[in-house]
Amino acid sequence: MATQTETLSFATGSRQGSAAPLAREAVRALRASKIREVANAAMGLPDVLPFWFGESDQQTPRFIRDAASAALADGATFYTHNLGIPALRGAIAEYVSVLHGATSPDHIAVTSAGVNALMLASQLVVGAGDRVVALTPLWPNLVEIPKILGAEVETVSLRYGPNGFDVDLDQLLAALTPGTRAVLINSPNNPTGWVMTRAQQQAVLDHCRRHGIWIIADEVYERLYYGTGRTAPSFLDLAGRDERVIAVNSFSKAWLMTGWRLGWIVAPDALMDDLGKLVEYNTSCAPDFVQRAGVVAVRDGAAVTDGVVAQLRQSRDHLVQALRALPGVDVKPGDGAMYLFFRLDAARDSLALCKQLVQRAGLGLAPGVAFGDEGEGFVRWCYACSTARLDEGVSRLARFLEQV
Numbered sequence: 001m002a003t004q005t006e007t008l009s010f011a012t013g014s015r016q017g018s019a020a021p022l023a024r025e026a027v028r029a030l031r032a033s034k035i036r037e038v039a040n041a042a043m044g045l046p047d048v049l050p051f052w053f054g055e056s057d058q059q060t061p062r063f064i065r066d067a068a069s070a071a072l073a074d075g076a077t078f079y080t081h082n083l084g085i086p087a088l089r090g091a092i093a094e095y096v097s098v099l100h101g102a103t104s105p106d107h108i109a110v111t112s113a114g115v116n117a118l119m120l121a122s123q124l125v126v127g128a129g130d131r132v133v134a135l136t137p138l139w140p141n142l143v144e145i146p147k148i149l150g151a152e153v154e155t156v157s158l159r160y161g162p163n164g165f166d167v168d169l170d171q172l173l174a175a176l177t178p179g180t181r182a183v184l185i186n187s188p189n190n191p192t193g194w195v196m197t198r199a200q201q202q203a204v205l206d207h208c209r210r211h212g213i214w215i216i217a218d219e220v221y222e223r224l225y226y227g228t229g230r231t232a233p234s235f236l237d238l239a240g241r242d243e244r245v246i247a248v249n250s251f252s253k254a255w256l257m258t259g260w261r262l263g264w265i266v267a268p269d270a271l272m273d274d275l276g277k278l279v280e281y282n283t284s285c286a287p288d289f290v291q292r293a294g295v296v297a298v299r300d301g302a303a304v305t306d307g308v309v310a311q312l313r314q315s316r317d318h319l320v321q322a323l324r325a326l327p328g329v330d331v332k333p334g335d336g337a338m339y340l341f342f343r344l345d346a347a348r349d350s351l352a353l354c355k356q357l358v359q360r361a362g363l364g365l366a367p368g369v370a371f372g373d374e375g376e377g378f379v380r381w382c383y384a385c386s387t388a389r390l391d392e393g394v395s396r397l398a399r400f401l402e403q404v
Helices: 004-008 023-028 034-041 062-073 086-100 114-125 140-148 169-175 198-211 269-282 288-300 302-324 350-361 387-403
Strands: 108-111 131-136 152-157 159-161 164-166 182-186 214-218 245-250 263-266 339-344 378-382
Touching (some): 023 140, 034 350, 086 108, 108 114, 108 269, 114 214, 131 140, 131 169, 140 182, 152 169, 182 198, 302 339, 302 387, 350 378, 350 387
Parallel strands (some): 131 152, 131 182, 182 214
Antiparallel strands (some): 108 263, 159 164
């Protein structure tokens, strides 16, 4: 039997060939964000309703802002430990323990946003020439990050059927061949709202255990869940903390803190020393006063998260009903996240359509192709706002569709 060090080592291991592109070539080959391309097309246009980014229109609650102000007044403007201040690592560990079982601060690293956590997680276990599998449609950053490191990314697409999106589990497991380095799974999913079931997670975990494959679980939307329970199913519910599972999370969505750029990683203790080095060479640390606000959010913000979920559920259901009244729209809501990813007859070229919507209707949606070729024909609408704002957006879409 392999020792824990051998089992968790990421500094050694086979690499599939030596023909990985140079770093600069890998960067040049990255696809640019088509969401940003649409947003840029709206620059200078008056009265555009922007539903393209994953962000609520609500401000961060005052008690969290006050905690940051107090920390600034207290002089919390210096470097901290690479892995985060003890108070925040402890608070996150308590939070994760309540939701997913016993978790030590030794398994927690604080990061400068969820996207930084995803980059760090990939840097921990992925290298040039590695094979990585990603379950798509998917937020483009997650697919492109391993490519920056010289990895080869193979995608497995969710299937769209009468009940919306779901995974073909046999297809996913077949793609996770021996020698695969990691699988990237985002659930609840951006853009579709799909949520992986506990049984599906167990099957993937068992398969990855057999073949030594790392699971990088993007669980940023786990609290934005409309099923039974406080949180969506998580790989942390099933895996030991020292297995090959790295879970990424963020303060952005559940506590209305998108602009604060604060996240965290749950990872095996054996990786923490090296993770500390990576944080040092990426950002050094998250700002002290932001971390102190994070402590208050995670310890005292249960009502905030409950309120966010209640409002999102109401907005989701309202928008679904309104969109279903329009011709040429096929919408099936998911059980999580803050998006509707719906098929639109007019979206044969979703990027061109979204640019037209901005310029002719003042409506900002994200093109489905931004999330992979399998997203073509769909558009994404972030519904994290008031129903009145959604109604105005639907009216603009209806008027546009009448003219095409």
